[in-house]
Amino acid sequence: MEDLFERTILIVDDESINRELLGNIIQSEYKVIYAADGKEALEKIHSEGNTISLVLLDLLMPVMNGNEVLKTMNDEGIINEIPVIVLTSEKSSEIESLKLGAADFLTKPYDLPEVILARVRHSIQLFENSKIIHATEFDKLTLLYSPEFFFEYASQFDQRFPDKVMDAVVVNFTRFHLLNELKGRSFGDEILNAMADGIRKALLKTGGIAGRNEADFFYLYVPHDENHNILLDKIKDSLSPLLKPSEIRLRLGVYSDSEHKFAMTQRFDHAVQACNSLRNKTSGDSDICIYDDKMAEKEVFDAHLLQDFEAAIEQKQFQVNYQPKFNIKGDKPVLCSAEALVRWIHPELGFVRPDLFIPLFEENGLVTKLDRYVWEESAKQIRRWKDELGVTIPVSVNVSRVDIAAPDMTDFITKIVKENGLSASEYMLEITESAYTSDSKHIVEVIENLRSLGHKVEMDDFGSGYSSLNMLTSMPIDVLKMDKAFIRNIQPGNKEMKLVELVLDIAKNLGVPVVAEGVET
Amino acid sequence: MITLEELRALGADVETGLSRCMGKEDLYLKLISMGLGDAKFEELGAVLEAGDLSKAFEICHALKGVIGNLAITPLYEILSTMTEKLRAKEQTDYKAMYSDILKIRSKFWKPQT
Numbered sequence: 001m002e003d004l005f006e007r008t009i010l011i012v013d014d015e016s017i018n019r020e021l022l023g024n025i026i027q028s029e030y031k032v033i034y035a036a037d038g039k040e041a042l043e044k045i046h047s048e049g050n051t052i053s054l055v056l057l058d059l060l061m062p063v064m065n066g067n068e069v070l071k072t073m074n075d076e077g078i079i080n081e082i083p084v085i086v087l088t089s090e091k092s093s094e095i096e097s098l099k100l101g102a103a104d105f106l107t108k109p110y111d112l113p114e115v116i117l118a119r120v121r122h123s124i125q126l127f128e129n130s131k132i133i134h135a136t137e138f139d140k141l142t143l144l145y146s147p148e149f150f151f152e153y154a155s156q157f158d159q160r161f162p163d164k165v166m167d168a169v170v171v172n173f174t175r176f177h178l179l180n181e182l183k184g185r186s187f188g189d190e191i192l193n194a195m196a197d198g199i200r201k202a203l204l205k206t207g208g209i210a211g212r213n214e215a216d217f218f219y220l221y222v223p224h225d226e227n228h229n230i231l232l233d234k235i236k237d238s239l240s241p242l243l244k245p246s247e248i249r250l251r252l253g254v255y256s257d258s259e260h261k262f263a264m265t266q267r268f269d270h271a272v273q274a275c276n277s278l279r280n281k282t283s284g285d286s287d288i289c290i291y292d293d294k295m296a297e298k299e300v301f302d303a304h305l306l307q308d309f310e311a312a313i314e315q316k317q318f319q320v321n322y323q324p325k326f327n328i329k330g331d332k333p334v335l336c337s338a339e340a341l342v343r344w345i346h347p348e349l350g351f352v353r354p355d356l357f358i359p360l361f362e363e364n365g366l367v368t369k370l371d372r373y374v375w376e377e378s379a380k381q382i383r384r385w386k387d388e389l390g391v392t393i394p395v396s397v398n399v400s401r402v403d404i405a406a407p408d409m410t411d412f413i414t415k416i417v418k419e420n421g422l423s424a425s426e427y428m429l430e431i432t433e434s435a436y437t438s439d440s441k442h443i444v445e446v447i448e449n450l451r452s453l454g455h456k457v458e459m460d461d462f463g464s465g466y467s468s469l470n471m472l473t474s475m476p477i478d479v480l481k482m483d484k485a486f487i488r489n490i491q492p493g494n495k496e497m498k499l500v501e502l503v504l505d506i507a508k509n510l511g512v513p514v515v516a517e518g519v520e521t
Numbered sequence: 522m523i524t525l526e527e528l529r530a531l532g533a534d535v536e537t538g539l540s541r542c543m544g545k546e547d548l549y550l551k552l553i554s555m556g557l558g559d560a561k562f563e564e565l566g567a568v569l570e571a572g573d574l575s576k577a578f579e580i581c582h583a584l585k586g587v588i589g590n591l592a593i594t595p596l597y598e599i600l601s602t603m604t605e606k607l608r609a610k611e612q613t614d615y616k617a618m619y620s621d622i623l624k625i626r627s628k629f630w631k632p633q634t
Contacts, residue, residue, distance in 0.1 A: 017552050017587045024543055060582065089586060109589035109597075110541055 006031050007053035007124065012041040012069070013087065014061040022056060022087075025113040026120065038064025042072055045082070053124050055084045056106070059093050067093070070100035083123040103127070139212040141189060142196035147219070150211025151264050154221040157209065158264075165224040165258045166208070168267040170275040171195070171235065174249035176216035190242060192216060198238030202231040217275075219268055224256055232286055250286035251278040273299065304349075305357050309366050312344065313373055319343045320377045322395065325515065337394040337428065340378040342370065362402055371403050376416050379427065383420040396428035396458060404431070404442070410449050424454030430481065432460045447477070458515070480507050481515045522554055523629060531595070531628055538592035549591075556591050557630035559584065562623070569615045577615070578607035596625050 008031045013019050016036075023032045033048065035041040038061055045052060059066035066086055073079040083103035087110075088094060094105045103123045106116060137149045145153065158166070173179070173191065180188040192212075199210045199218060208222030220231070232250065239248050253275025255267045262270070274291035277298070312318055321341050326333035344352040361367040378395045385393050403409055417427050429450060431443070447457050458479035482503060490497040507514045525546065529535045535549075542549040561580050568576045585600040603618050 015583060015587050017556050018590060020548075020552060021541055021590055024545070024548060025541070028543065060579075089582075089589075108586050109592070112540055113543055 008051045010055045013058035037061045038069040058087045083127045145211035168255040168271040169220040170253040170271040171218040173216045194238040198235035202234035252288040255291040340397045379416040379420040394426040396430045399429050399431050428456040430458045430460040534592035
């Protein structure tokens with residue numbers, strides 16, 4: 001078995017005496033193989049290249065001379081793998097060889113053996129060191145910089161160009177993990193490589209450097225730009241052979257630091273926060289968010305809300321409001337049910353809008369506790385209306401996708417319905433459209449279960465997410481609620497109107513009543 | 522075969538030559554014999570006779586390299602001189618120079634009989 005640390009040197013010279021002289025010197029420290037001309041040399045390099053640590057190359061040889069060998073090694077990229085020291089007695093040929101990538105040269109007649117051995121050792125060491133750096137410098141998949149090197153080079157950039165305004169940009173593919181799950185990891189890798197290519201092409205135009213952090217986070221340090229359109233366009237172009245336009249979901253977080261106030265990693269932290277703040281956008285468009293002081297404030301604000309959650313539950317700071325729903329089929333609108341909506345009256349902050357805390361709690365695993373609180377209160381309220389006013393008003397409560405994942409959800413609902421002496425038909429559930437697109441099989445099971453118990457199930461925010469029309473046919477729903485955005489701009493004959501009419505038509509064919517959200521008058 | 526003493530006496534830089542051979546005397550003497558016996562010496566004569574100066578340059582250059590490595594100084598010097606003249610394609614009495622080369626060579630080397 002070969003000694004792993006034994007290195008092999010290839011000696012190339014057409015004169016056998018020269019080969020013997022050199023071989024005798026070199027073999028005191030290395031294993032030696034020989035070639036008598038350029039052609040033989042390349043053959044040996046091709047067949048044993050993995051074990052060759054260095055080549056000693058005579059320049060003047062018949063068949064193929066030294067510089068031709070160097071040219072070929074260049075073309076094949078081998079020049080970067082194996083250092084070459086040329087042997088020459090002509091001063092003029094040194095320059096040509098060095099230009100062709102020779103690592104060093106030795107003159108003829110030969111130097112003292114110690115000198116030759118030192119130069120060989122030195123060249124080998126330099127090459128091996130640079131290979132190690134090379135290995136860690138770049139991310140293996142995309143060949144962009146790995147994080148440590150990226151930050152190092154970015155900082156160096158600042159030192160060299162202290163007055164240039166640069167942006168810390170983070171690019172991410174939204175819900176990339178879904179892509180991996182749906183289409184497989186090797187497809188995911190192709191996507192990442194395509195994004196890296198797009199980034200490289202953009203950098204050619206804009207300047208700057210790029211690296212890759214975990215999974216699908218790309219870091220870029222680029223000259224300041226208002227909207228980084230070039231970057232977005234180049235990435236989209238690179239992705240277009242792989243994905244449909246509607247499947248491309250990119251988000252950009254940008255932190256601009258004109259005064260170079262913050263450390264590089266901090267600037268990128270801010271850019272990441274800006275990027276993540278776009279997490280809940282469900283629209284297909286790619287989006288950019290620029291970090292500003294408001295973000296910092298938001299971070300503090302969010303932390304505050306999270307801290308106060310438990311107390312808010314205990315102290316019943318969350319109030320449930322009931323929005324009436326009317327049946328417009330007859331002459332006069334008739335109150336037929338109510339939707340339970342949660343409001344937060346915070347002791348210090350006052351009224352906190354739901355869109356400020358609901359996504360936050362969804363992200364932090366608190367939403368189930370909140371929703372169950374609302375469910376319980378709603379059930380109690382239906383009971384109260386019956387007892388105090390003698391009326392039965394069914395209530396629909398919101399169920400988020402996180403709630404559905406809980407295995408005891410149906411049991412919990414059944415329990416509170418029973419505790420409050422209600423019938424299932426009085427307790428309706430609204431599931432937001434985006435929940436359907438995550439794990440349809442499980443959701444369908446849960447919904448069918450609930451419906452079999454007598455509950456009505458509504459699909460909320462229809463039109464705001466990714467549902468395909470044929471999903472409608474496979475989803476067992478009782479009511480379709482159209483998103484406000486759908487009906488906001490309808491005018492007789494315009495395309496928004498046509499779309500609404502289309503949905504109404506489909507719903508009618510499926511036998512599903514449709515509710516329009518946000519009707520004021 | 523010539524000895525180290527004789528080489529020294531004839532003006533060869535034996536110390537340098539030996540150091541290039543990592544001090545191995547047998548190797549040095551063997552290579553000296555090989556170098557001096559190279560058929561290129563005869564080839565050089567032939568191409569000079571034929572007037573092919575560029576081929577003569579190649580051969581002379583190669584001989585110079587080997588003899589230089591072996592530190593046979595007097596022979597190296599005359600081979601260097603001829604190499605440069607051939608490189609410049611000078612018109613000179615190469616025949617005379619060539620016979621000088623053979624003369625010096627024969628001091629160091631006797632063809633095996």
